[in-house]
Amino acid sequence: MPARLFLSSGDMIADRRFEFARDLQLKGDLVAAADLLLQAVELAPNFASAWFTLGEIRAQLGENDDAIAAFRNARDADPDDRHGASLRLMRLGAEPLADMPQAYVQVLFDQYAPRFETALVDDLGYRGPSLLFKAVLSVRAAARKPAFFRHAIDLGCGTGLAATAFAKEVDRFIGIDLSPRMIERARLTGLYAELEVADMTQGLRGKPEASADLILAADAMVYVSDLAPLLREVARVLASGGLVAFTVETHAGEGVLIGEGLRYAHAATYVRAQVAAAGLNLVHCDNLSARNEDNVPAPGLVVVAAKT
Numbered sequence: 001m002p003a004r005l006f007l008s009s010g011d012m013i014a015d016r017r018f019e020f021a022r023d024l025q026l027k028g029d030l031v032a033a034a035d036l037l038l039q040a041v042e043l044a045p046n047f048a049s050a051w052f053t054l055g056e057i058r059a060q061l062g063e064n065d066d067a068i069a070a071f072r073n074a075r076d077a078d079p080d081d082r083h084g085a086s087l088r089l090m091r092l093g094a095e096p097l098a099d100m101p102q103a104y105v106q107v108l109f110d111q112y113a114p115r116f117e118t119a120l121v122d123d124l125g126y127r128g129p130s131l132l133f134k135a136v137l138s139v140r141a142a143a144r145k146p147a148f149f150r151h152a153i154d155l156g157c158g159t160g161l162a163a164t165a166f167a168k169e170v171d172r173f174i175g176i177d178l179s180p181r182m183i184e185r186a187r188l189t190g191l192y193a194e195l196e197v198a199d200m201t202q203g204l205r206g207k208p209e210a211s212a213d214l215i216l217a218a219d220a221m222v223y224v225s226d227l228a229p230l231l232r233e234v235a236r237v238l239a240s241g242g243l244v245a246f247t248v249e250t251h252a253g254e255g256v257l258i259g260e261g262l263r264y265a266h267a268a269t270y271v272r273a274q275v276a277a278a279g280l281n282l283v284h285c286d287n288l289s290a291r292n293e294d295n296v297p298a299p300g301l302v303v304v305a306a307k308t
């Protein structure tokens with residue numbers, strides 16, 4: 001996990017109370033930790049990190065109404081919501097499912113960037129790029145077409161693992177990612193002709209119609225709740241005969257939910273419906289997991305759709 005975000009209150013005593021409270025929380029003394037955090041926010045009412053931590057502790061104690069109030073205070077104190085209090089509110093059912101705050105995703109992955117590949121590949125057995133690669137090769141083989149692509153776009157490119165998997169099959173790669181630090185790492189691979197710090201849907205909006213023959217999103221759509229606007233842009237930017245290949249986490253029910261790992265899980269029926277609504281043709285959908293969660297494969301789908 002990336003380091004925990006701390007936003008100073010600007011008040012030394014309140015910050016110190018927060019530190020003591022964190023020690024108590026880590027030692028399991030949740031009631032005493034909550035007490036100290038309340039004292040910290042008494043001194044510094046706009047102390048987002050203290051409100052957020054108080055929300056976590058209240059939720060751990062099963063005091064959901066108080067947790068909801070604390071998370072709302074955390075978000076009021078930091079309207080960009082770098083801690084991701086909105087996600088906790090969605091998990092608690094206090095707010096409807098919505099997109100993640102961009103500042104939260106940026107902070108999360110900026111902090112993650114230096115250790116990302118070790119954490120994901122070694123610790124979580126991450127295999128998204130190789131699953132996409134195999135799926136795209138099998139789709140192309142079935143269509144008796146060469147698996148070579150002139151213009152590819154890597155959505156949520158991270159450090160460049162998907163471009164690395166497809167490097168021999170792609171002439172020119174564009175990478176789009178919200179996190180500047182991840183983009184810096186991607187640049188070091190030398191695999192991308194262009195790299196852009198942007199939300200993936202916004203980034204695609206700036207690309208000309210029919211300008212890509214492959215669009216990849218490896219473990220990136222798990223950070224997007226509503227796939228409809230994104231897949232519409234994908235369909236617009238893909239050239240005829242082009243492919244989009246992506247992984248999602250999934251669940252046995254209907255629609256979209258936010259999982260314990262604070263990533264969205266999209267039901268297979270939902271994915272199929274959104275692919276069709278975007279005017280794309282689903283050519284491959286396998287129940288395969290891209291990474292582990294608590295040492296168990298997280299249920300996932302590997303999807304390839306074509307623009308006809």
Ligand SMILES: C[S@@+](CC[C@H](N)C(=O)[O-])C[C@H]1O[C@@H](n2cnc3c(N)ncnc32)[C@H](O)[C@@H]1O
Nearest residue numbers: 109156157158161177178179182199200218223
């Ligand atoms: C788990 S990483 C996967 C990175 C890479 N695709 C790979 O396979 O290693 C998810 C990436 O998606 C990016 N991301 C999340 N939400 C995004 C969004 N809405 N727009 C652009 N990038 C996003 C994150 O910054 C992060 O780099």
